[in-house]
Amino acid sequence: MGAGKSTLGAALAEQLGRPFVDVDGEIEREEPIARIFETGGEVAFRLRESKHALDALGSPTPAVIALGGGAVGTDQIRKALRARALTMLVEIDAEEAWRRVAGQRPLAQDEAAFRTLYDQRQPLYDNAADARTADLDGAVLAAGGVHVEPGALERLGELVPAEGQVEIVSDARVAGIYGMDVQLALGARARAVHELAPGEQAKTVESLEALWHALRLERSGTLVALGGGCTTDVAGFAAATYFRGIDWVAVPTTLVGQVDAAIGGKTAIDLPDGKNLVGSFHWPVRTVIDAVTLETLPEEELANGRAEVVKTGLLAGEPIWELPPGEQVRRAAAFKTALCLRDPHDHGERAQLNLGHTFAHALEAAADYALPHGRAVALGLLAALRLSGLETKVVEETLRPEPVRVDRDAAWAALARDKKVVDGTPRLVLLEAPGAPRVGVEVPSADVRAALDALIAN
Ligand SMILES: NC(=O)c1ccc[n+]([C@@H]2O[C@H](COP(=O)([O-])OP(=O)(O)OC[C@H]3O[C@@H](n4cnc5c(N)ncnc54)[C@H](O)[C@@H]3O)[C@@H](O)[C@H]2O)c1
Numbered sequence: 001m002g003a004g005k006s007t008l009g010a011a012l013a014e015q016l017g018r019p020f021v022d023v024d025g026e027i028e029r030e031e032p033i034a035r036i037f038e039t040g041g042e043v044a045f046r047l048r049e050s051k052h053a054l055d056a057l058g059s060p061t062p063a064v065i066a067l068g069g070g071a072v073g074t075d076q077i078r079k080a081l082r083a084r085a086l087t088m089l090v091e092i093d094a095e096e097a098w099r100r101v102a103g104q105r106p107l108a109q110d111e112a113a114f115r116t117l118y119d120q121r122q123p124l125y126d127n128a129a130d131a132r133t134a135d136l137d138g139a140v141l142a143a144g145g146v147h148v149e150p151g152a153l154e155r156l157g158e159l160v161p162a163e164g165q166v167e168i169v170s171d172a173r174v175a176g177i178y179g180m181d182v183q184l185a186l187g188a189r190a191r192a193v194h195e196l197a198p199g200e201q202a203k204t205v206e207s208l209e210a211l212w213h214a215l216r217l218e219r220s221g222t223l224v225a226l227g228g229g230c231t232t233d234v235a236g237f238a239a240a241t242y243f244r245g246i247d248w249v250a251v252p253t254t255l256v257g258q259v260d261a262a263i264g265g266k267t268a269i270d271l272p273d274g275k276n277l278v279g280s281f282h283w284p285v286r287t288v289i290d291a292v293t294l295e296t297l298p299e300e301e302l303a304n305g306r307a308e309v310v311k312t313g314l315l316a317g318e319p320i321w322e323l324p325p326g327e328q329v330r331r332a333a334a335f336k337t338a339l340c341l342r343d344p345h346d347h348g349e350r351a352q353l354n355l356g357h358t359f360a361h362a363l364e365a366a367a368d369y370a371l372p373h374g375r376a377v378a379l380g381l382l383a384a385l386r387l388s389g390l391e392t393k394v395v396e397e398t399l400r401p402e403p404v405r406v407d408r409d410a411a412w413a414a415l416a417r418d419k420k421v422v423d424g425t426p427r428l429v430l431l432e433a434p435g436a437p438r439v440g441v442e443v444p445s446a447d448v449r450a451a452l453d454a455l456i457a458n
Pocket residue numbers: 171173174177198199200203227228229230231233253254255256257260261262263264265266267268275276293294295296297298301304
């Protein structure tokens with residue numbers, strides 16, 4: 001009571017693109033809650049509440065539902081929650097709750113009675129809650145199965161939801177740093193660590209095939225992917241295909257992984273013809289983000305992630321790059337999680353994540369992939385901002401993009417091959433303003449070519 005479930009629920013529903021049902025609001029529309037209490041007492045209220053809550057929980061349309069604070073006291077509602085819902089506890093302490101609702105609700109008339117009720121309900125909440133949150137980003141992250149907590153690696157045993165056996169996939173470098181910790185945290189459930197070659201070499205058919213052969217999991221098993229985007233891409237695709245799909249948990253250890261690659265359920269390997277050409281959508285049952293792992297990440301890898309943080313900030317219209325590092329990760333991860341939950345199969349607005357990337361991919365291809373992705377994205381963002389007619393200072397100051405020495409014609413040819421070029425006209429993601437992306441904007445070829453040329457050093 002008083003935790004702000006109605007406000008948070010409505011905001012969450014909007015973030016997830018789902019309808020919102022406020023059970024107390026539905027009851028109130030029938031008859032004022034205060035009057036129900038006066039005439040029929042709490043019993044009458046609980047009956048009405050059950051009806052509305054069970055209707056909402058039984059509906060085939062997925063929705064965000066706000067339940068009154070006493071609803072979990074009803075056995076049938078608890079059962080329906082367990083069967084049908086991801087239940088989130090919105091945390092608030094008794095002090096603050098009383099301050100917000102004192103005298104305004106039938107069960108908040110007397111402070112001592114209110115506190116007793118609060119204490120009585122806690123165990124019920126603890127039991128019903130699949131996740132806890134105090135804010136909107138926390139709710140979005142929980143909805144996407146994303147757990148952000150410094151030190152989470154040590155608690156991986158509790159955070160990997162599986163009952164069955166677990167095998168770990170990691171690259172040789174990350175396995176050397178965190179493999180033992182993760183095995184210890186998973187305890188007896190952890191059976192094997194499969195090592196991939198570090199970096200993009202892992203994303204090949206051969207390396208995936210070797211992984212398929214090495215896996216010994218049963219269908220109820222869970223694959224844990226520990227590493228950067230290359231590891232989570234291959235391991236996620238292995239999980240998507242092994243026995244036609246088993247559960248997997250992503251444990252991203254790079255900034256790119258934590259704000260981008262391990263979120264949203266895209267998995268892929270490369271073909272000689274191009275990157276990420278074969279893959280699948282297979283959402284991890286959980287993504288565990290531990291900022292502590294970034295302490296061992298080399299500076300050039302951090303820089304790759306920073307470019308994605310700036311991209312996310314431009315899309316969100318918030319200077320996310322100015323937040324303290326841990327909060328940057330949480331905010332950027334929440335932004336991508338919400339976007340991907342609204343558009344899980346990339347049929348619509350998710351395309352905005354390509355901001356700056358058409359240029360970046362062209363430069364990377366022209367450089368034979370010797371150009372770090374973050375450096376390419378920094379340049380791509382610069383071009384996207386220029387074509388949007390917007391200030392480029394943010395990108396210049398935070399990412400310090402430097403023009404690259406690549407062949408201009410090769411870069412242009414690569415851009416023209418991009419799947420976003422239709423009938424010779426590039427379709428770009430641009431910004432009307434920070435926070436207001438537009439996807440599929442047709443830009444005259446000559447303007448795009450000039451913008452690309454400006455990123456290349458003579
Ligand atoms: N699936 C998606 O939605 C998505 C999104 C963005 C990027 N990606 C993919 O992600 C890949 C890039 O991922 P990346 O940038 O994380 O690279 P990466 O996985 O190659 O990791 C970079 C390097 O850092 C090392 N490393 C990782 N974590 C470390 C740590 N904590 N300490 C020390 N070293 C560590 C790795 O061994 C590797 O050498 C690309 O293949 C890209 O296509 C996928």
